[in-house]
Amino acid sequence: xxxxxxxxxxxxxxxxxxxxxxxxxxxxxxxxxxxxxxxxxxxxxxxxxxxxxxxxxxxxxxxxxxxxxxxxxxxxxxxxxxxxxxxxxxxxxxxxxxxxxxxxxxxxxxxxxxxxxxxxxxxxxxxxxxxxxxxxxxxxxxxxxxxxxxxxxxxxxxxxxxxxxxxxxxxxxxxxxxxxxxxxxxxxxxxxxxxxxxx
Ligand SMILES: [Zn+2]
Numbered sequence: 278x279x280x281x282x283x284x285x286x287x288x289x290x291x292x293x294x295x296x297x298x299x300x301x302x303x304x305x306x307x308x309x310x311x312x313x314x315x316x317x318x319x320x321x322x323x324x325x326x327x328x329x330x331x332x333x334x335x336x337x338x339x340x341x342x343x344x345x346x347x348x349x350x351x352x353x354x355x356x357x358x359x360x361x362x363x364x365x366x367x368x369x370x371x372x373x374x375x376x377x378x379x380x381x382x383x384x385x386x387x388x389x390x391x392x393x394x395x396x397x398x399x400x401x402x403x404x405x406x407x408x409x410x411x412x413x414x415x416x417x418x419x420x421x422x423x424x425x426x427x428x429x430x431x432x433x434x435x436x437x438x439x440x441x442x443x444x445x446x447x448x449x450x451x452x453x454x455x456x457x458x459x460x461x462x463x464x465x466x467x468x469x470x471x472x473x474x475x476x
Contacts, residue, residue: 283309335406337382337399339364347380354378359416360403360432362386362425366456370418373465378416381406386424387431395431403432407441414442416471420456421446433474444471 278284283305291301308316332338333345340346347353347367357378361367367380383398406412415436419425429445436443447470456464 332382336380337364337384337402338367338380352377356411356413357416358403358406358410358412358414359418361418361456362420362428363457366418366420369456369459369464370468372461373468374461375465375468376416378414379410381415383419383428386419386428388424398428400432400435404435404439407436407439412441414444416468417443417445417474418456418468422455429474437474443474445474446471 287301287305290304333340335348338345358381360381381403417429419428433443446467
């Protein structure tokens with residue numbers, strides 16, 4: 278439809294989550310109109326993260342190097358794991374200042390409609406941490422929506438027989454919502470009021 282590079286840019290932007298063909302076109306023309314320096318700053322930021330940032334080999338948070346800053350922090354409680362869906366959820370939990378343990382990032386939630394099952398998530402990796410790290414409690418901190426609840430139930434059934442204490446953050450979070458949008462106080466209380474899961 279457009280000259281080669283323009284169409285390529287529209288196609289690439291259209292592959293981003295939540296960006297439909299119309300938005301992709303709008304963004305592409307916005308970038309075309311930007312001063313070259315501004316547009317290249319975006320290109321450089323993308324190159325930089327792809328060059329320098331990987332995922333933590335322990336918890337799958339974003340990391341510069343093998344381990345993320347949280348796993349490398351010796352002041353943290355290494356026997357408690359807070360399981361979240363995405364690295365950005367760690368930021369939400371950290372903001373509450375109610376949690377001093379480590380994390381495990383699943384990189385998604387169980388979602389049969391989109392074909393995402395436990396095998397697509399970092400579940401095997403979670404199980405592999407329990408014994409070597411002497412984990413005593415796993416806090417299921419997935420989103421309070423259908424996918425997050427299904428994931429929490431699945432993990433609870435998997436983890437309970439292994440003799441580890443499994444807790445789920447308390448309700449009080451807006452149902453159907455995302456952790457990252459919860460305010461610190463609400464999420465902090467939900468963590469404090471976590472309950473053991475019957476599975
Ligand atoms: Zn880590």
